[in-house]
Amino acid sequence: MQRVSGRRQQSAALACNNRPARVDPVNNRVTIVDVAARAGVAISSVSSALNDRPGVSEATRKRIVEAAHELGFVPSLRGRSLSSKRAFSVGLVVHRDPSVLESDPFFGSFIGGIETVLDAQNYALILQMGSEKIETLERYRSLAANRRVDGVFLSELGVEDPRIPLVEELGLPAVGVNAEPDFPLPAVRQSHVEGIRELVDHLVSHGHRRLALVTGPTEFIHAGQRLRAWSEAVAAHDLAPGEVVEGDFTYEGGVAAASRLLTDRAPDERPTAVMCSNDLSAIGFLARADELGVRAPDDISVAGFDGIALGSYIRPSLSTIATTPRLLGVEAARMLLAAIAGERVDDVDIAPARLLPRGSTGPAPAHS
Amino acid sequence: MQRVSGRRQQSAALACNNRPARVDPVNNRVTIVDVAARAGVAISSVSSALNDRPGVSEATRKRIVEAAHELGFVPSLRGRSLSSKRAFSVGLVVHRDPSVLESDPFFGSFIGGIETVLDAQNYALILQMGSEKIETLERYRSLAANRRVDGVFLSELGVEDPRIPLVEELGLPAVGVNAEPDFPLPAVRQSHVEGIRELVDHLVSHGHRRLALVTGPTEFIHAGQRLRAWSEAVAAHDLAPGEVVEGDFTYEGGVAAASRLLTDRAPDERPTAVMCSNDLSAIGFLARADELGVRAPDDISVAGFDGIALGSYIRPSLSTIATTPRLLGVEAARMLLAAIAGERVDDVDIAPARLLPRGSTGPAPAHS
DNA sequence: CACCTCTACCGAAACGTTTCGGCTTTCGGT
DNA sequence: ACCGAAAGCCGAAACGTTTCGGTAGAGGTG
Numbered sequence: 127m128q129r130v131s132g133r134r135q136q137s138a139a140l141a142c143n144n145r146p147a148r149v150d151p152v153n154n155r156v157t158i159v160d161v162a163a164r165a166g167v168a169i170s171s172v173s174s175a176l177n178d179r180p181g182v183s184e185a186t187r188k189r190i191v192e193a194a195h196e197l198g199f200v201p202s203l204r205g206r207s208l209s210s211k212r213a214f215s216v217g218l219v220v221h222r223d224p225s226v227l228e229s230d231p232f233f234g235s236f237i238g239g240i241e242t243v244l245d246a247q248n249y250a251l252i253l254q255m256g257s258e259k260i261e262t263l264e265r266y267r268s269l270a271a272n273r274r275v276d277g278v279f280l281s282e283l284g285v286e287d288p289r290i291p292l293v294e295e296l297g298l299p300a301v302g303v304n305a306e307p308d309f310p311l312p313a314v315r316q317s318h319v320e321g322i323r324e325l326v327d328h329l330v331s332h333g334h335r336r337l338a339l340v341t342g343p344t345e346f347i348h349a350g351q352r353l354r355a356w357s358e359a360v361a362a363h364d365l366a367p368g369e370v371v372e373g374d375f376t377y378e379g380g381v382a383a384a385s386r387l388l389t390d391r392a393p394d395e396r397p398t399a400v401m402c403s404n405d406l407s408a409i410g411f412l413a414r415a416d417e418l419g420v421r422a423p424d425d426i427s428v429a430g431f432d433g434i435a436l437g438s439y440i441r442p443s444l445s446t447i448a449t450t451p452r453l454l455g456v457e458a459a460r461m462l463l464a465a466i467a468g469e470r471v472d473d474v475d476i477a478p479a480r481l482l483p484r485g486s487t488g489p490a491p492a493h494s
Numbered sequence: 495m496q497r498v499s500g501r502r503q504q505s506a507a508l509a510c511n512n513r514p515a516r517v518d519p520v521n522n523r524v525t526i527v528d529v530a531a532r533a534g535v536a537i538s539s540v541s542s543a544l545n546d547r548p549g550v551s552e553a554t555r556k557r558i559v560e561a562a563h564e565l566g567f568v569p570s571l572r573g574r575s576l577s578s579k580r581a582f583s584v585g586l587v588v589h590r591d592p593s594v595l596e597s598d599p600f601f602g603s604f605i606g607g608i609e610t611v612l613d614a615q616n617y618a619l620i621l622q623m624g625s626e627k628i629e630t631l632e633r634y635r636s637l638a639a640n641r642r643v644d645g646v647f648l649s650e651l652g653v654e655d656p657r658i659p660l661v662e663e664l665g666l667p668a669v670g671v672n673a674e675p676d677f678p679l680p681a682v683r684q685s686h687v688e689g690i691r692e693l694v695d696h697l698v699s700h701g702h703r704r705l706a707l708v709t710g711p712t713e714f715i716h717a718g719q720r721l722r723a724w725s726e727a728v729a730a731h732d733l734a735p736g737e738v739v740e741g742d743f744t745y746e747g748g749v750a751a752a753s754r755l756l757t758d759r760a761p762d763e764r765p766t767a768v769m770c771s772n773d774l775s776a777i778g779f780l781a782r783a784d785e786l787g788v789r790a791p792d793d794i795s796v797a798g799f800d801g802i803a804l805g806s807y808i809r810p811s812l813s814t815i816a817t818t819p820r821l822l823g824v825e826a827a828r829m830l831l832a833a834i835a836g837e838r839v840d841d842v843d844i845a846p847a848r849l850l851p852r853g854s855t856g857p858a859p860a861h862s
Numbered sequence: 863c864a865c866c867t868c869t870a871c872c873g874a875a876a877c878g879t880t881t882c883g884g885c886t887t888t889c890g891g892t
Numbered sequence: 893a894c895c896g897a898a899a900g901c902c903g904a905a906a907c908g909t910t911t912c913g914g915t916a917g918a919g920g921t922g
Contacts, residue, residue, distance in 0.1 A: 155641075157878055168902045173880060183900060203640040204576040205878025208907045213572070215620065241623050245633075250642055252583070253621040255609050265613075272571040273523075274618055377807045413809060436804075439745045439781060525908055536872045541910060551870060573908025576877045 156197045158205075165193035176201070215250040216240075216462055217275035221262035221282060232432070232451045236281070236303075239455025247463055249276075263288055270296040276466045279303060279458055280311070284345050299465040301458050306347050312471045314457040317478040318348075318431070319355040321447035322401070324481035325429055326359035329399040333490035334427060337368040338397035340383040340407060342375050352403055352431070368397060373407045380410025388418050388426075398426055398490045405430035405437045405446055412440070412486060423488030433482055442485030449479040524565045526573075533561040544569070583618040584608075584830055585643035589630035589650060600800070600819045604649070604671075607823025615831055617644075631656055638664040644834045647671060647826055648679070652713050667833040669826050674715050680839045682825040685846040686716075686799070687723040689815035690769070692849035693797055694727035697767040701858035702795060705736040706765035708751040708775060710743050720771055720799070736765060741775045748778025756786050756794075766794055766858045773798035773805045773814055780808070780854060791856030801850055810853030817847040 162169040167186060175182045175190040182190070193199075207213055218240070220233060237251065244251055252275055256262035266289060269275050277299035280289055283306070290310065293300040302313035329337065339356050342349040349372075357367050371386055373379035380402055388396055402408035408430030412422055422428050422442050430437060433448030457474045464471045530537040535554060543550045543558040550558070561567075575581055586608070588601060605619065612619055620643055624630035634657060637643050645667035648657055651674070658678065661668040670681035697705065707724050710717040717740075725735055739754055741747035748770055756764055770776035776798030780790055790796050790810050798805060801816030825842045832839045 155878095159878080169879085170881075170903075171901060174901090177880085179881095181900060186900080200639045202576075202878050203642055204572070204579075204581070205907095206880080208570075208572040208576045208877085208909085209879040209881080211572075211880095211907070237621065238623050245622075248640075250620045250622070250637075252618045253605065254613075254618070255606050269618075271568045272616075274571055377804070381807075410807065413807065417809070436745070439749075439778065441781060441785070523908095527908080537909085538873075538911075539871060542871090545910085547910095549870065554870080570908050573877095574910080576879085576907085577909040577911080579877070579910095 155202070156199050157202065158199070160197055161190065161194045161199045164197060165190045211273075212466075213274055213276050214248060215252050215275050216244065216459075216466075217252045217254065217266075217269045217278045218281070219254045219256055219262050219265045219269070219278070221256050221259060232449075235451040236455040236458075239452035239457075240279070240459040241455075243456055243459035243463065249463065259288075263292060266292055266298075267296075270298045277301075277462045279462065280305070283309075283347050285347055285350070287347075299462060301461045301465060301471075303454060303458055304348055304351075306351075312461050312465055312473060314454055314461060314474045314476065316449055316454055316476050318352060318447060318449075319358070320478040321431075321480050322352065322355040323359040323362070325401060325445075325447060326356070326363065328481060328483060329427060329429075329487065330363045330365070332427070332488060334399040335365060335490070336397045336399070337365065338387055338400045339368065339370045340373040340380065340400060340402040340411065341370060342373060342403040344372060349403065356401065373403060375404050375407060377406050377410035377413075380407030380412075381414040383407065384411040384414035384418065384420075388415055388420050393425075393491070396420070396426070399428075399487070400426065401429045401431070403431055405432040405434045405444060408444055408446070408486075409436065409440060412442075412444070422486045425491055427487035427490070429487055431479075433479075438484065445484045445487040446482050447479045448482040450476065453477075523570070524567050525570065526567070528565055529558065529562045529567050532565060533558045579641075580834075581642055581644050582616060583620050583643050584612065584827075584834075585620045585622065585634075585637045585646040586649070587622045587624055587630050587633045587637070587646070589624050589627060600817075603819040604823040604826075607820035607825075608647070608827040609823075611824055611827035611831065617831065627656075631660060634660055634666075635664075638666045645669075645830045647830065648673070651677075651715050653715050653718070655715075667830060669829045669833060669839075671822060671826055672716055672719075674719075680829050680833055680841060682822055682829060682842045682844065684817055684822055684844050686720060686815060686817070687726070688846040689799075689848050690720065690723040691727040691730070693769060693813075693815060694724070694731065696849060696851060697795060697797075697855065698731045698733070700795070700856060702767040703733060703858070704765045704767070705733065706755055706768045707736065707738045708741040708748065708768060708770040708779065709738060710741060710771040712740060717771065724769065741771060743772050743775060745774050745778035745781075748775030748780075749782040751775065752779040752782035752786065752788075756783055756788050761793075761859075764788070764794070767796075767855070768794065769797045769799070771799055773800040773802045773812060776812055776814070776854075777804065777808060780810075780812070790854045793859055795855035795858070797855055799847075801847075806852065813852045813855040814850050815847045816850040818844065821845075 158169050158172050162172045165172065165186070167190060171182055171186065172190050172194070175187040176194060203214060218237070237253070240251055252269070254265045254269070256265050266278060269278065278293065280287070280293070280300050281303040283302060283304065294310070300311050302309045302311055304315050305313035326337070337360055339353065341353050344350065353370065360367055369387065371383045373383050383402070387400065400411060402411050408428055412428050415422060415426055415428065420426050430444050430446040433446050437444035437446050453476050457476055461471050461474060526537050526540050530540045533540065533554070535558060539550055539554065540558050540562070543555045544562060571582060586605070605621070608619055622633045622637070624633050634646060637646065646661065648655070648661070648668050649671040651670060651672065662678070668679050670677045670679055672683055673681035705728055707721065709721050712718065721738065728735055737755065739751045741751050751770070755768065768779060770779050776796055780796050783790060783794055783796065788794050798812050798814040801814050805812035805814050821844050825844055829839050829842060
């Protein structure tokens, strides 16, 4: 290593060995000054050249790029941050129970999708978890207070979600995920009305007439959205809306819903087909139904919503409406970066969630 | 809002309204200069005062703190970063399939634990996901190249893990999670030998003599660790080591293992008790066994490893060895922050994982 | 009273970029 | 041959901290 020790100087140009780029172990890193010296230009030119800004001739640009490469120059994120008033990272605050990531496929894939986009632009994702709602809000606030992030994702939106006024007040770029139509910020959405309609069609065409729905907690907007889509689809077949039970997206919620809908009832008073608002609760529903001697798909048809891997493993395998969280993440990230860049960003609708019929749904029981 | 518009000046002291702390929506934020002006001191004194450094009298310190509070001063992370050469964030690169977070409880709770510690110190977690191994390594490298993080967690360690030499070369503080004894960096560990021994004792005391093990992929060190613990515990009962099948931590892996161990065999050639290296594969094993007409716990006892919530839902509920990833995260974060602060940090062993006997294990079949 | 020490505080440099006004140089047009 | 514009390049300020050397004054000592 012939690098001069101590602080680097203009003399860096002397170290003309053509070694490949190499990161210094300790903090003695190569800066824009070194590159400028080596290329024999001013640092402002280096900056312009490396950021593809006009005002640099092609010849010098090439020389600068070469010098940068030879020295293994990596622009300091810190200097950049301070100067350009950007953090080069975006935030996602997960505001549910810490055990969410355990069983919820959404965030894993969603984050995966986000990553692919961020990475390409040298942005990073800061993940925070808050179990309490209040705490979550505080998280957003502090994230914004020291400008640790340039923007945030708003997922799992609630009705009257306090995060919306918050980010507006803070002037923090944000994009919503599966937001309501009147959402005041850019949003990416995956429609579920098609999938739900397909499911209802599927069920009705198999002779089902007594349908029921297990919703999510009504504080989340998608509970209402799915309820509405369901009601419309059912009404389109001139059927009664059927029972609606509020669940909570958990396995136990599904169990409770099954108990509620299936115990102390004559078979012809039970629904013959049930849609649960997510796969996990559908799986709970199936388990409890089985315990109660109500078999799927013979005695009852059950469908979920999400398309988690586990659903294809259980027996009977779970019919579901498959969403594409990864794609949602990709689009959300793209939009957020655009918003941060100050571009006008339009809402995006990705391909709707579709019915994925599997083993847990089938013909209605004959005697019904 | 009586704040002077445009750039702030020393005249900030004039804005003597005692409003509560308030963050400016746009980038026109209150800086250390404003605080200094208001308190009538030099900015260096403000810095010292707010960072609890000596050289400030109690009186002025109080005055400064007050001024800072009145103005709602939040030190700029960016300025701080540049000046102090720290990023105030740490990195975690998850290097498995994006679907990992779907079904693996580990990361959710682990991250939750990390968060609680980081948050208290105003650190943030940067999460990256890389499906490919190489890609993952590149992630670490770029994370370090622009010094986006001050340290990283090394989880899911592999044998001869290339990340170890990498962080050493980069001089990047790191802590290992469940590392081998000869791990060259600080590590937090949760022993599983106790739990595995408890499980083997439990099985043997229930009359089991033909045991089998479904491991994880051998490229992960914990596959070897668990295999060793298992072998020793079995040997302690003077039993044959039994069959060992390599799984892959997935549901399908469990299915495959069950097919392998249970088909084309007379009942007295089958193992009567099986431990799978994680819960998910144990659940897969159970499902496949059931399909093959081998019932748990009557015909076969099956246990998992992890303690995921789902295990308590299925029927029979899954006996398992319960780990505490959250605690692992807490300790890992504590250690990493200490390492970053330059303190000497010793390895930590948290309370061992313990057997959680549930429905999927029981007495060995009578005829065996 | 002169000297020294220590404390509290200040000023300025440093961290590594981006950005902007201004200076040369070049070149096309008359 | 001259002028103006535009392009290429430079220097310096700015971003908001931390840190370090230095200074004034208080207080103690001989």
